[in-house]
Amino acid sequence: MDFKQILTTLPTVDHLSGLDIVDVNQQVIHHIPAIEGKLGSLRVYYALALAFSGQLDRTSAEKGLALFAEHTLDAKANIGKHPNIDFLFNVIDKSLNYRLIAVEK
Template identity: 65%
Template sequence: MNFSAILETLPTVDHLTGLNILNGETVVRHIPAAPGKFGSLRVYYALAQKFNGKLDRTSAEKGLELFAEHTADAKAHPGKHPNVDLLMRVIAENHRYLLQPLLK
């Protein structure tokens, strides 16, 4: 399945203003509910739901699967897909973060 088809299977994010990725109390990354970011927001929100708000090696691997063809593109072009790059860093450096959906 490609990314567009996968997105159709993920939970909607209409009720969110964004999502924070936290290291303790520190926001490592914020994904806003904004044009060009909705795909990433849906992926990270799905991970938050499936993995009880935890972003670790296991959930990051699932996230790379969900990003489909964008994962290969991110590997070929570091920096082009920062939200995919973050998942690869979580795996490579064994980070553990919390996913905090922000409700409207």
Template identity: 55%
Template sequence: MTTFSENLAAMPDIVHLRGLDVCDNENKVLHHIPAIEGKLGSLKLYHALAQRFDGVLNAEAAEQGLAWFAEHTADALAHAGKHPNVDLLLRVRDEGLVLQLKPLAA
């Protein structure tokens, strides 16, 4: 199994982003990932999901994201609330949500 760091190394660059919004079908922002230290890995992963799944965050995309988060997924399951970006993917998967991923240009 690959690690989170190994997965990130294979993903597209995010230097052109200032963040990413996760929106509902009415374009309301439900979750924001800023381009700041400590959040760049999550931003890179969510941006890769947006590219791979045409901006749609559904159960299939969430499952891919959980696989990419690797060891952080297990930690999030063991410690609810510690990894909000993983928790969101778990919620999307478990509740069958369909959301939009909107990368924000810098």
């Protein structure tokens, strides 16, 4: 499936204003807002939050890359073009662990 098809299988995010990624000190280190152009990323990260009990680690990041489908290949070829995918690469490369916190409207 391509990314557009995968999106149809993911939970909706109409009730969210965004999603925070926090470190072990509860500091927000990344935020994905619920705005046009970021909604696909928000849906992927929200799906990861639900599927992995709010944990973002190597395993959940790998699943996220699979969900981003063809955009993952584009991100590998064009570092910086897809910052939310680059973030997942970084989690995997550095064996990082974060919490995903959905921010309700």
